[in-house]
Amino acid sequence: MATGWAGDGAVQDQIDATVEDAVKRARSRLQRGPSLAYCEECEAAIPEARRKAVPGVRLCVSCQEAHDREQSVQSGYNRRGSKDSQLR
Known part of the structure; x- marks a missing residue:
């Protein structure tokens, strides 16, 4: 029976x-x-220490930082937000 309240553990399941x-x-x-x-991207040499620390690395530190900044701007909302949080 639907009561309008979330079941036990629903919030934790969502998290x-x-x-x-x-x-x-x-x-x-x-x-x-x-x-x-x-x-x-820029054809700068990638230091050996970085290549060993990050397997499959394709970008130098500068280009990776720029890439990470672009990615953080594009994301950042919780698409599973509760109805209450959307109404505030």
Whole structure:
């Protein structure tokens, strides 16, 4: 019977699903394959320490920071927000 109230654990289920989506999204963006010796955007040399620390790296630190800033501007809302949070 529908009562209009969320069931026990519904909020935690919503939080878990949001975190799981974020983890899947982050894992899908991980690079695969061998690291490049030169940045694919600016062609600057990528230091060996970075290539070892980040498997599959394709960008130098400067280009990666710029890329990360662009990505953070494009995302940032919880699409699973509750009805109450949407009404505020």
